[in-house]
Amino acid sequence: MQVQDLPPFVIAIPARHGSSRLPGKPLRLIGGQPMIVRVVEAARRAGAQEVVVASDDDRIAEALAVHGVEVCMTRSDHASGSDRLAECAAIRQWPDDTIVVNLQGDEPFAPAAGIHAVVRALAADAAPMATLATPIRDIDEVFDPNVVKLVRDLRGRALYFSRAPLPWARDEFARDRQRLPDNLPYLRHIGLYAYRAGFLRRYAELTPTPLEQAESLEQLRVLEHGHAIATAISPTLFPPGVDTAEDLQRAETWWQQQVHS
Numbered sequence: 001m002q003v004q005d006l007p008p009f010v011i012a013i014p015a016r017h018g019s020s021r022l023p024g025k026p027l028r029l030i031g032g033q034p035m036i037v038r039v040v041e042a043a044r045r046a047g048a049q050e051v052v053v054a055s056d057d058d059r060i061a062e063a064l065a066v067h068g069v070e071v072c073m074t075r076s077d078h079a080s081g082s083d084r085l086a087e088c089a090a091i092r093q094w095p096d097d098t099i100v101v102n103l104q105g106d107e108p109f110a111p112a113a114g115i116h117a118v119v120r121a122l123a124a125d126a127a128p129m130a131t132l133a134t135p136i137r138d139i140d141e142v143f144d145p146n147v148v149k150l151v152r153d154l155r156g157r158a159l160y161f162s163r164a165p166l167p168w169a170r171d172e173f174a175r176d177r178q179r180l181p182d183n184l185p186y187l188r189h190i191g192l193y194a195y196r197a198g199f200l201r202r203y204a205e206l207t208p209t210p211l212e213q214a215e216s217l218e219q220l221r222v223l224e225h226g227h228a229i230a231t232a233i234s235p236t237l238f239p240p241g242v243d244t245a246e247d248l249q250r251a252e253t254w255w256q257q258q259v260h261s
Contacts, residue, residue, distance in 0.1 A: 006047070006116055006119055006120065007099060007119065007123045008049050008099070009048055009049065009098075009099040009100070009101055009119045009194070010048055010049055010050040010051070010052070010094065010098060010099070010100055010101070011043040011046065011048040011050070011051045011052075011100075011101045011103050011115070012052050012053075012054055012072075012085045012088050012089070012100055012101070012102060012103070013036070013039055013040065013043060013051070013052070013053045013054065013102075013103050013104070013105050014053075014054050014055070014081035014082075014084040014085055014088075014102065014104070014105055015036050015039075015053050015054070015055045015057075015060050015105035016055065016056060016057065016076075016084075016105075017055075017057040017059060017060060021243055021244050022242070022243065022244055022245060022247075022248065024059075025105075025106060025242065026055075026060050026063075026105050026106075027059060027060065027063055028242075028248055029252075030108055030242075030248070030251050030252055030255050031252070031255040031256070031259065034063050035105075035106065035108050035242060035248075035251075036053065036060060036063065036064065036105055037063070037064065037067055037069070038108035038109075038255075039103060039104075039105055039106075039107055039108050039110070040053065040064070040067070040069050041108075042103070042107070042108060042109065042110045042111075042112075043101075043103055043110075043115075045112050046101075046110075046112040046115040046116065047112070048101070048115075050070075051069070051070070052069075052070045052071070052072050052088065052092065053069055053070070053071050053072070053105070054071075054072045054074050054084045054085055054087070054088035055071055055072075055073065055074065056073065056074050056075060056076040056078075056084075061073065072087075072088040072091055072092060074087045074088055074091070075087060079208065079218075080218040081102060081104065081105075081218070082102060082193070082195075082200070082203055082204075082218055083203070083204050083218075085100065085102055085195075085200060086200050086201050086203050086204035087204065089197045089200045089201050090201055094197040095197065095198075096196060096197055096198030097196055097197070097198065098196065098197040099119055099122055099123065099194055099195075099196060099197075100194065100195050100196070100197050100200055101115055101118060101119060101192070101193070101194045102192070102193040102194070102195065103115065103192065104191055104192070104241060106241040106242045106243065107191075107192070107239075107241045107242075108242065108251060108255075109239040109251070109254065110192065110238070110239075111236045111237070111238060111239075113234075113235050113236040114132060114190070114192060114234045114235070114236060114238050115192065117132060117232050117233075117234055117235055118130050118131060118132050118192050118193065118194045118232065119194055120232065121156075121194070121230045121231065121232035122194040122195070122196070122230060124230070125157075125228075125230035126228075127157060127227070127228035127229055127230040128195060128196050128198075128199035128202075128227055128228070129193060129194070129195045129196075129199060129219075129222055129227065129228075129229045129230070130193070130194045130195075130229065130230040130231065130232065131150075131158070131189065131190070131191075131192060131193050131194075131219065131229060131230075131231055132189075132190040132192050132231065132232055132233070132234045132238070133150045133152075133187040133188060133189050133190055133231055133232075133233060133234070134187065134188050134190060134233065134234045134237075134238060135185065135186070135187060135188075135233070136149075136180070136186035136187060136188050137180075138180075139177070139178060139179055139180050141186075141188060142165045142180070142186055143165050143177075145163040145164070146163070147163075147188050148161055148162070148163055148188065148189040148191075148217060149161070149162050149163070149164070149165070149166045149186065149187060149188065149189065150187040150188070150189040150231065151166050151167055151187075152187070152231055156230065156231055156232065157228050157229060157230055157231065158219075158223065158228075158229040158230075158231050160220075160223070161189055161215070161217050161219055161220055161223075162215060162217075163215055163216075163217070167184065167186075169181035169184055172184075187233075189219075190234055190238050191241070192238070193219070199227070203221075203222070206221055206222070206225050208221060209221045209224035209225065210224070211223075211224055212224065239254070
């Protein structure tokens with residue numbers, strides 16, 4: 001159901017079959033259904049006006065056809081999920097002001113409240129793009145390159161995203177790197193995005209940038225080209241996505257616990 005104070009939005013889910021760490025990831029089973037189907041279920045629970053999967057693989061399209069899911073077939077040479085969704089936006093001919101949520105194809109448990117938060121963040125800001133973050137509570141996450149850190153300005157817009165331990169608390173870390181510094185917010189980026197469709201189409205025309213390539217973070221392309229990214233803190237726990245076989249097993253365990261609870 002659509003939440004009353006929420007503007008209309010669509011959800012587009014990029015999904016590719018190839019994955020270096022978990023080949024065929026979208027079709028791996030969780031609770032007896034392909035993971036991509038579980039992602040679509042999460043999208044539908046959020047109350048989107050339209051849910052579409054953007055893919056270049058017939059196997060994914062065939063698996064989704066059984067469940068009545070719309071698939072937008074895209075090229076196979078896209079460098080990122082945002083690039084794939086840019087083609088999808090052009091194919092679907094969404095009006096420029098349409099709010100498009102990019103829900104990753106490996107987020108089977110994305111909470112509706114988190115999706116609503118990124119929609120609100122975009123609707124409340126003139127920035128063409130928005131994303132989410134959550135507070136870091138463990139110092140090990142600060143130094144983990146697999147945890148993307150977000151640094152924001154006083155308005156809540158993104159200053160930078162990095163795999164490095166940012167911000168660097170010079171004096172505190174000189175004394176002790178085993179605890180989080182006091183009174184300095186550390187944020188873990190959550191890879192959920194919302195864009196206005198007009199900007200999403202423009203995104204594909206932006207040339208890749210040095211920082212984007214160095215950090216392997218597609219959102220840096222937006223900042224390097226001078227565009228703003230609004231951010232919000234997720235109001236609820238956002239379970240981690242599925243990247244590895246171990247993640248898949250944890251997802252299956254979590255699913256079974258929910259079913260039998």
